[in-house]
Amino acid sequence: MKRHNISLLTLSGFSAVVAIVATLLLVFGNVNAEESVPAVVEALPPGVVQWGFLAAALATGLSALGAGIAVASVGSAAIGALAEKPELLGRSLIIIGLAEGIAIYGLIISILILNKVL
Numbered sequence: 001m002k003r004h005n006i007s008l009l010t011l012s013g014f015s016a017v018v019a020i021v022a023t024l025l026l027v028f029g030n031v032n033a034e035e036s037v038p039a040v041v042e043a044l045p046p047g048v049v050q051w052g053f054l055a056a057a058l059a060t061g062l063s064a065l066g067a068g069i070a071v072a073s074v075g076s077a078a079i080g081a082l083a084e085k086p087e088l089l090g091r092s093l094i095i096i097g098l099a100e101g102i103a104i105y106g107l108i109i110s111i112l113i114l115n116k117v118l
Helices: 008-036 048-084 086-117
Strands: none
Touching: 048 086
């Protein structure tokens, strides 16, 4: 079985971006939340808005990371299959699309979290 190596630099760079965005949302989220929070959200315990921002950032970032890993492995296998049988193009595109759907699911979850928090 062939292992596909993803660059450690790519993974660490992506993780650093997600951590920076989550930290910025934690730091500056409270200021924006206090200014524009509707009366219904005032009943939330303190810190819920910041944790909601962190959860939304992690849901999007980690699902995109998982989708990238899935597309990398499925895409390389699809290219190998297409080299042998070109008629497998439709099937391989469907499978790659399913792997990309992981990122869309994470984005939907983060939108649901943000709708609940804000």
